[in-house]
Amino acid sequence: MSLDLDCFKVFNAVVSCGSFGKASEQLNCAQSVVSYQIHKLEQNLGTLLFDRNAYRASLTQAGQALLSESKRLLQQYQHIQNLAQHYTQGWEPALEIVIDGALPMDPVMLALKSLAEQNIPTKIQVKVEFLGGVQKRFLSDSADLMLVKDFLASPGLIAQPLPDIDNLLVVSKDHPLAKQTNIERRVLLEQVELTVNDSSSSALDINDAHQFGGDRVFYLSGFVYKKNALLMGLGFGWMPKFLIEQELRDGSLVPVDYAQTNHYRFSPKLVQSEFKPLGKAGEKLKLLILKEFDEYLTTSN
Incomplete structure (x- = not known):
């Protein structure tokens, strides 16, 4: 026929x-x-x-x-x-972006919403990883963009800075550490430390430099689980401040009075490969992400 x-x-x-x-x-x-x-x-x-x-x-x-x-x-x-x-006309069929789960998702979703309203033909995939898993996924998938807390610089990777993100060392209000002041490192090592596991199974040497490294460490698969564990009083740990604003306001989570410091900032990056030029959708998304992150973190800070 x-x-x-x-x-x-x-x-x-x-x-x-x-x-x-x-x-x-x-x-x-x-x-x-x-x-x-x-x-x-x-x-x-x-x-x-x-x-x-x-x-x-x-x-x-x-x-x-x-x-x-x-x-x-x-x-x-x-x-x-x-x-x-x-x-x-330069629109790519598909676009992949890999994001570190330590970064806020709201600016990314707002950027994607703006892009969707333009009725672009490109299919977009967003993947969330942690620590070295972000760069590993970016390389293995030959993704277009990655938003990363830290990465191993190499030839061909182009990085643009995003606004700094505040992190706090916190604990449940009912945890013994909440009632102590001027806490020494040795005291923290006696408690359960909560951290997010690197989602790479290999060898990209990107570790959390702020991990205390004691024997009692619980590795969790994301910050949602980590926050829940903190609220239950399971242990102490670092959290991006934007994820615990409400808990800090209502007092369910409190900063640990660590003798050295209970806060730090990191500077995330938006990274692409010069060997894989972005198409129209990628360029638009990159600019929208930079704009939304700047507005989001400027407002929240």
Whole structure:
């Protein structure tokens, strides 16, 4: 069976116009051409689409059943044409971004929302990793962008700074450490330290330099679990301040009065590879992320 899209276009025109004659006027062709295309389509499908016994041609049951599929076929064809046109204009088919879970997701989601409102044709995938897992995923997937707390610099990686992120050493208000002051390191080492596990199984040597390194360490798979564990009084640990603003306000989490310091800042980076130039969607997303991060962290700080 050989099907011609032009035949389906004529079929839809006849139905929408109500007659072969009006369809020929809309299509700017002779009525004989319309009749020929419909006849050819009926032959290829092996069924009659129109009942020609009446004064005005009407759809048969088969014609009615095939009409919706015909419209769907033409819509899909138009969609393919639009995609092809977009891609020739520099829009990439797909875009992948890898984010460290220690960074706020709100600015990324706002950037994606702005991009979605522009009806771009690019499919976007967002993946969340931790520590060395971010760069490992970025390299293994040949991703387009990564937002990272720290990374191993190498030739070809281009990094742009994002606003600093505050981190606090905190504990539940009911934990014994909450009642102590001027706490020494040796005291912390006696308690359970909560930390987020590096999501890479290998060898990118990116560790949390602020981990205390005692024997009693619980590794958790993300900051949601870590915050829950902190609230339960399981232990103490560092948390990005933006994730615990409410808990600090209501007093359910309190800063640990560590003798050295209970806060630090890190400077995240937005990284891309010069060996994989960004298309239109990537460039737009990069600029939107930089803008949203700047506004978000400026406001929260």
